[in-house]
Amino acid sequence: MANDIIAKPIRGVVPPMVTPLATDEELDQRGLNQLVEHLIQGGVHGIFILGTTGEGLSLSHSTRRALIQRVNELVEGRVPVLVGVTDTSLLESIALAEFAGQAGASAVVLAPPVYFPHEQAELVRCATLVAERSPLPVMLYNIPALTKIAFEPDTVAQLCEVPNIIGIKDSSGDLDYFQAIRNRTIGRGDWSLFTGHDLLLGQAVASGAHGGVCGGANVFPRLFVDLYEAAVTSNHARVADLQKSILKLTELYQLRGNSTLSVIRGIKSALVELGVCSGRMAAPASELPEVCRHQVRDILSSVYEEFPSITL
Amino acid sequence: MANDIIAKPIRGVVPPMVTPLATDEELDQRGLNQLVEHLIQGGVHGIFILGTTGEGLSLSHSTRRALIQRVNELVEGRVPVLVGVTDTSLLESIALAEFAGQAGASAVVLAPPVYFPHEQAELVRCATLVAERSPLPVMLYNIPALTKIAFEPDTVAQLCEVPNIIGIKDSSGDLDYFQAIRNRTIGRGDWSLFTGHDLLLGQAVASGAHGGVCGGANVFPRLFVDLYEAAVTSNHARVADLQKSILKLTELYQLRGNSTLSVIRGIKSALVELGVCSGRMAAPASELPEVCRHQVRDILSSVYEEFPSITL
């Protein structure tokens, strides 16, 4: 087991990196390189690839593997790399975890298996099986809006006793749930609790979270890193200030529709404006239309005005 | 139209008051009296009766009317009284609004009609009809978890042009939605935007909300009022401090189950401990079992320790 290669609990800002695509099946290699540097220069504490924002489940398995391989090469151990291994088949999740281990990643991230409606006992069995066979530690991933099932607090408490499971990322946006799982896992010192919601980072850290997996950190990593650091040092005025810029930034997420895909579309379109990488979406989703680009520019400009120290 | 009797936009902490019950059909009159004083002495800026926390839809129409009448008598104009008029029938909503007007209330609060799956155009028609026939101004109420339909941002924008509709209370807990409706209504100076989530009060005020309809304010109104005032004066350290007490308080909401009813059950059980009123729930829901009462006491004690200045 390689789970000694990552300091625990994992802390800080770990962006769910978008996947730069040149075609439906090929990575935008130049963009990928630039995006990784953009994030690391922005001070992020880790990079999470192949999550929801990374459109992991929409990519072919060979593209997923190429991405795992390449990102680990580019990062060169400067920050931990977390790899999403959620799938419809738990065997494919295990295979991805094995591949991620060989490629030098630090941990894998696992949501409930998609498609069949499982019972909580089956979620326990699934996560336990993956944890047993994964060479890397496993972080749970709660995102009921997409998987249609949550890891219930009792389930999280049970899985918190499995040594190779090291934490949970909660993207439910449900603060009551967040408190419930925090209360149920607080006894384990090396357990990480992450929020998956951009606007909740400050509040979540104040409530005991170890960090955030924030989509907007793809665009302005420094903004989220600064907010995280202000939150851990209880610099509340600074948190409130930066929060306003994040609020502005999240206008990107609703330029076209109001779904998870529109969030990713907004982030990728901002990265196009910043010259970082391609805005192409994984098929069959489509890119933000040209006609919305001035809105993207307006939002980015407003954030710059508020937060001039942003370095790209 | 009586909509000049209320200063707009409405601001501050407006608790969704629980309904003290002596039997299935009778109010706990002594408890009701004490609860109203408890809230007003706690500094609240208004009282919202017959909302979700008030179990409005579970009460008979005669109990709803008795409550409207009595609360207005007890409040005697010291703060605005808002009255929930959501129903399955828009005609009953109008009838309740008329009754509330005669009883001296300040505004009514309307969620989409329950039961049939309506289209957005029908929500516009419904809210417009109620606004036309209500003697009191109307506040919209977005709570898709219970009504199974949201007032979509475009719908809110459209209804924001109806003079007798004066704001919206959002209990979706969805921060992206909250931002979207804020952006769509920001042009109207007398429009009120309220959050319905206890843990989001500080952040919502920082993001442009005018106040909060917070269930926990039934228990410790002063805690929420202080947080609201700290938020409007940008006293971020104080906000963060009080936030921790609220976090503790919300443990009440999950003592038995994890649903809306368990939130109400927790609040009522705390009011029993504080000697304010009966903990009886509207049938067929049941009261918190005796065996959980020490947990209620533990939570309340913890909040007291953190926030010794609470006055009941």
Added chain:
Amino acid sequence: MANDIIAKPIRGVVPPMVTPLATDEELDQRGLNQLVEHLIQGGVHGIFILGTTGEGLSLSHSTRRALIQRVNELVEGRVPVLVGVTDTSLLESIALAEFAGQAGASAVVLAPPVYFPHEQAELVRCATLVAERSPLPVMLYNIPALTKIAFEPDTVAQLCEVPNIIGIKDSSGDLDYFQAIRNRTIGRGDWSLFTGHDLLLGQAVASGAHGGVCGGANVFPRLFVDLYEAAVTSNHARVADLQKSILKLTELYQLRGNSTLSVIRGIKSALVELGVCSGRMAAPASELPEVCRHQVRDILSSVYEEFPSITL
């Protein structure tokens, strides 16, 4: 208890009668009179008012009571009258049941209380309370698409032991559920099992149902009565034949949208064409637009061609 006034199990075709409206709050009295005669002349075995198709929950309580009173006067005991008493408040359900008893109805029909997400134990408590206090026998009503909760098979089995609960109408359209509740209630001789789906009447009777609450029977009651009789006498060729006409008739349900309201809209528009009653929908739903009326006529003509013996 008046539950000896109705032969049990109830059997046959019991149309969920639409509510003819002259204005938002007034009944179309002439249309109501004609509709009741239309149904009874069509041979129906009972009339179910204030169900989903009857828009019961959208009407004011005074309109509901006026309808209960008037329909019982018009029917004059020729067939049993069943009254929907579903509400958000179980106390209002009991009050409606009491009123229905005084008005001379035969039974009441109760779906789970709407709005709050209840647990199965609360559904048991609710139905038991209504059954205890209702002067009329109670039929359960399973319609999870609208109430968002089903009477689970275990719950039905438990409620089957309450003497004053006499059956269930299942509108889930889920044949596996239908079989499950049939298997759990088959031991009680006076228990009625009804299907709420027009296209399943023949098959449901063949599978042990006692009858159907079929919306289309508002339009052509004889068609459904004939199919029911063919089904109970195992005249399968006749069932298959009539089934085709019903299939054609159900095209009415999708002329405008695909929701429960579009079904009601289609039925009411057909009754307008047949000269029976007003097509007005309960607010805020709107009537079928004029432009669709030729489609209504085409569908009705096709059914006539196939089934020339229809008498209105």
Added chain:
Amino acid sequence: MANDIIAKPIRGVVPPMVTPLATDEELDQRGLNQLVEHLIQGGVHGIFILGTTGEGLSLSHSTRRALIQRVNELVEGRVPVLVGVTDTSLLESIALAEFAGQAGASAVVLAPPVYFPHEQAELVRCATLVAERSPLPVMLYNIPALTKIAFEPDTVAQLCEVPNIIGIKDSSGDLDYFQAIRNRTIGRGDWSLFTGHDLLLGQAVASGAHGGVCGGANVFPRLFVDLYEAAVTSNHARVADLQKSILKLTELYQLRGNSTLSVIRGIKSALVELGVCSGRMAAPASELPEVCRHQVRDILSSVYEEFPSITL
């Protein structure tokens, strides 16, 4: 394009074959051989592998390919083989379709991509892309209970114009939807409309369906084939008779829980009793417990009594 290798419209009983498993990753080869012969001897008109009942999405891609290869070898062209290619990634769907073409299959079956909530326009793009790149004709697969999105009738009408899309299997159980898509596709002579519900086969054929993808046909293929033939020759008494046996058989589906997985569990446990193949479920789902086996035997015996001519 190989779409001339299959007579169109496809007709008859095409069981969604379960996948016999020896271990989590290996096929039960002897059971697979026996199951294929069991189905073909039972008179089925085709075999559909890797559908929902085949637990396709829970298997690893290498197991899916091994199954495609082996089933085509075993069938040797005696009946058409249809291959489920639904996935989270449309690129994997295309890759599976290419593999199925090389293995000698007749058609592929495609549900909407799982995980992200797509819009109807994206479903059109997805199905069109797969149809363009698939060497085999594509049948659509509507199963909103699992994919959380339906091919809406308008979308089906649009996709009915793509030459390499040849039909749709509807597992919604929604008869109104079924009629709507039938009406929208009736103009295309080589279009196939299949029902995915065991209990609706007779009625669906009477309403214009070309056949059924019935899970129970794994157990007693002859029962479904006989019913299909009785339905196409309008032998209604025979249909009604066989329907009763199918009704009995479907009691298998609810022995443990009430979900899609419990249906598959019931079918596999019956195949164990019949000595056909292993009852192992794809991980993390678990096999029917030993304690339920006598219930399985009772159900099978009852069906035998009613239908003694069943040959295995």
